[in-house]
Amino acid sequence: MSYDLLIRQIRRHVALSDPDADILRSLTRVKKVRKRQFVSEQGEICRYENFVVEGCLRCYHIDGKNAEHIVQFAVEGWWISDLRSFMTESPADFTVEAIEPSTLIQFGRKEVEELYRRLPALERFFRVMLQNALVASQRRIVDSYSEDAKRRYAEFRERHPDIEKRVPLYMIASYLGITPEFLSRIRQDHN
Amino acid sequence: MSYDLLIRQIRRHVALSDPDADILRSLTRVKKVRKRQFVSEQGEICRYENFVVEGCLRCYHIDGKNAEHIVQFAVEGWWISDLRSFMTESPADFTVEAIEPSTLIQFGRKEVEELYRRLPALERFFRVMLQNALVASQRRIVDSYSEDAKRRYAEFRERHPDIEKRVPLYMIASYLGITPEFLSRIRQDHN
């Protein structure tokens, strides 16, 4: 069942009864997307927070020079969206796109508010998720400034061996903030 | 009074009665630090989340080559700590240090838990704070990769004119991920 992974994740942090889980189910929806399909687009309003049940997605920004910059990958058990756009209902800075055929559980704006009202424990659950995301994001900033591309690549492989195998190299280059050409050169000297 | 700013900030997001405010006061403490004093240190456990009532602080990491990298500044109304260390009670990756003599309100680990229990509305308040912090952090990642140093400096000045005036240039350089020498060169060509 699509909701198993999500409910297990929630229960690792807060209590959630079976009736609660039913409320959760009734206020969200399952969405399947094919490879390369957009879940939300830069410039549009991001209407959902997405929990990944299955598949692999990326969140990226296209800058003024038409260059793509990947902010985040997401695989099974991760969350992905343009949070600012979702919260403020203003045009998104990021596009969320499927890298593989994927199954998501989508949380709409109103429904999230109702969930918080009816299941206050979720407030805590999302707070914990946000804390983890912030910690990861801050670490990325430090790494991007304190390490050169070769070390960043090595760390990426250690930290995300699962993702490394599922996404093309040019996306990893984009995530690391370098060109595909340069990543290719990194890969050949030595290992 | 030291708590005014904090209580106003909380009330912008959730309801907080005067008795609630008293509970808040009783479970936190006011701390004054002098210029250059450490609030928490890299390698030690970060025991508090800090709300800045007055002053200016920075959060930075020292890497293997002994180079400093500033992750975040904080002035009046901001929060600063090593969140991962605080939550997990493990050695911190960052040092938090006062740039000016400062007044903080400190939230300890146990006390925060008790606050969540007694004032569940705070759970929501902190969730919103974390959302904002995560949005800012993600934007910084994108900017660090999509813009050159000159533009990053210009954006920093626009976005944080208050901070720009209060911290030395070499700290701004560190925050921008460049050397003080290079920032100096940026500043002179043209403005």
Add this chain to the structure above:
DNA sequence: CGCGACGTTGATTTGCCTCAACGATTGTGG
């Protein structure tokens, strides 16, 4: 008054980018 903290300047080096071209797959429509 002397010293440390801070900002600047010059010369040189380097990590990474740009542009261009070329194989190897993969996939897709006729």
Add this chain to the structure above:
DNA sequence: CCACAATCGTTGAGGCAAATCAACGTCGCG
């Protein structure tokens, strides 16, 4: 099922943004 087009990774030559190292001037402060 084949042919042709994308997609993806790699390689080479040349260029630029930013780092490094060293030196020097200025200010504020103990």
